[in-house]
Amino acid sequence: MTEGLSQLLRSDARDNRERILEAARAVFAADGLAVPMREIARRADVGPATLYRHFPTKEALATEAFADRMHACYAIVDEGLADRDPWRGFTSMVEGLFELHARDRGFTAAFTAEFPHALDFAADRERAVQSIAELTRRAKEAGCLRPDVELDDVILVLMANSGIQGASPAARVAASRRFAALVIRGLQA
Amino acid sequence: MTEGLSQLLRSDARDNRERILEAARAVFAADGLAVPMREIARRADVGPATLYRHFPTKEALATEAFADRMHACYAIVDEGLADRDPWRGFTSMVEGLFELHARDRGFTAAFTAEFPHALDFAADRERAVQSIAELTRRAKEAGCLRPDVELDDVILVLMANSGIQGASPAARVAASRRFAALVIRGLQA
DNA sequence: ACGGTAACGGACGCCGGCGTCCGGTTGGCT
DNA sequence: AGCCAACCGGACGCCGGCGTCCGTTACCGT
Numbered sequence: 001m002t003e004g005l006s007q008l009l010r011s012d013a014r015d016n017r018e019r020i021l022e023a024a025r026a027v028f029a030a031d032g033l034a035v036p037m038r039e040i041a042r043r044a045d046v047g048p049a050t051l052y053r054h055f056p057t058k059e060a061l062a063t064e065a066f067a068d069r070m071h072a073c074y075a076i077v078d079e080g081l082a083d084r085d086p087w088r089g090f091t092s093m094v095e096g097l098f099e100l101h102a103r104d105r106g107f108t109a110a111f112t113a114e115f116p117h118a119l120d121f122a123a124d125r126e127r128a129v130q131s132i133a134e135l136t137r138r139a140k141e142a143g144c145l146r147p148d149v150e151l152d153d154v155i156l157v158l159m160a161n162s163g164i165q166g167a168s169p170a171a172r173v174a175a176s177r178r179f180a181a182l183v184i185r186g187l188q189a
Numbered sequence: 190m191t192e193g194l195s196q197l198l199r200s201d202a203r204d205n206r207e208r209i210l211e212a213a214r215a216v217f218a219a220d221g222l223a224v225p226m227r228e229i230a231r232r233a234d235v236g237p238a239t240l241y242r243h244f245p246t247k248e249a250l251a252t253e254a255f256a257d258r259m260h261a262c263y264a265i266v267d268e269g270l271a272d273r274d275p276w277r278g279f280t281s282m283v284e285g286l287f288e289l290h291a292r293d294r295g296f297t298a299a300f301t302a303e304f305p306h307a308l309d310f311a312a313d314r315e316r317a318v319q320s321i322a323e324l325t326r327r328a329k330e331a332g333c334l335r336p337d338v339e340l341d342d343v344i345l346v347l348m349a350n351s352g353i354q355g356a357s358p359a360a361r362v363a364a365s366r367r368f369a370a371l372v373i374r375g376l377q378a
Numbered sequence: 379a380c381g382g383t384a385a386c387g388g389a390c391g392c393c394g395g396c397g398t399c400c401g402g403t404t405g406g407c408t
Numbered sequence: 409a410g411c412c413a414a415c416c417g418g419a420c421g422c423c424g425g426c427g428t429c430c431g432t433t434a435c436c437g438t
Contacts, residue, residue, distance in 0.1 A: 379438100381438090382436095383436095384433105384435080385433085386431105386432080386433070387430105387433100388431095388432100389428100390427105391427100391428090391429105392428105394423105394424100395422105396422080396423080397420105397422090398420085398421090400417105400418100400420105401416105401417105401419105402415105402417090404413105404414090404415075405414080405415085406413095407411090407413105408410090
């Protein structure tokens with residue numbers, strides 16, 4: 001869909017659109033979703049009107065900008081699902097998602113639905129959640145995961161991970177890793 | 190200090206000050222620290238100027254408003270410290286702090302130093318942190334806590350707990366309790 | 379009861395973000 | 409080369425929060 005539109009766009013428009021998305025990704029990741037639209041426009045070296053023409057609302061911009069992170073999410077979950085060892089699949093999924101969220105502040109906020117009326121990819125998120133549920137079920141069945149752990153608990157720790165804030169992204173990632181180890185220990189049978 | 194000033198204040202001023210603090214506590218707990226000062230003034234049935242006269246900055250207001258929560262923090266930590274059983278002291282401390290933070294959104298934000306330049310009670314927090322460190326040391330010495338757990342890990346889970354958001358306070362508290370159980374399991378030897 | 383003064387709060391100007399309009403520019407097609 | 413339409417972005421008006429000033433109110437001491 002994006003490529004389809006891009007083909008119909010004039011070359012300068014396409015360039016601008018791409019630079020806007022790049023700037024949005026960078027600034028969202030670093031500072032979260034609360035940044036002014038104009039700041040993104042500035043970084044993309046573009047006027048405000050151009051930004052608003054391409055993305056009428058911040059939600060639309062975020063949806064596009066986070067599409068790749070969303071795919072990364074799928075990749076992580078699917079990779080875990082593909083692993084023969086259910087427990088290793090489960091733990092790698094947790095670790096992977098934790099790190100992804102630790103690296104990108106804005107995506108974390110978007111994923112945990114801090115957004116006014118939920119992003120467009122709410123449905124996509126649902127799909128990921130179902131895969132996580134499957135992964136959880138398998139790990140539990142294999143006797144590696146404590147039997148009283150529910151899907152909600154996994155969502156819960158994901159939310160909790162988003163609470164880990166730190167000055168530098170590096171510190172966040174490091175803290176996130178330690179937290180992952182602790183959580184996995186707590187979930188293990 | 191507060192009572193000292195209150196004695197010197199005229200009766201209407203004292204009333205207003207108290208109503209402002211009450212309103213601030215309520216609205217901070219429910220909506221966090223991001224609420225406009227004027228909203229607090231409205232709820233306290235007071236003009237903006239009066240609010241600013243009593244508390245020149247939002248930081249000053251928050252410091253006063255959260256004083257009681259801070260005392261509750263101390264109480265929880267000291268209670269844990271007073272317990273004969275180091276492990277039970279440690280776990281009750283974790284559970285107590287988790288619940289306190291789950292009940293009050295604003296205090297959580299303030300405690301995890303989300304505030305611009307840290308609240309005045311940064312020193313107080315330091316004191317609490319030292320008590321937590323002592324509690325951690327004892328639990329580790331008793332062989333109940335895993336030996337590789339550091340103070341930072343306890344701080345880490347406290348931060349993580351602040352990431353748990355929910356529509357209703359009740360939901361937050363419930364989620365927080367489950368999280369506490371999970372964390373304690375992960376920390377146990 | 380009455381004067382003096384502490385305290386109140388409505389009203390003001392400032393600032394920064396928002397979303398949009400329109401004159402100018404530039405890409406693409408003949 | 410030249411035209412047209414798509415596209416750009418500076419500039420505008422709006423809004424909401426901020427912090428302060430000053431005329432008015434009402435508390436307290438005599």
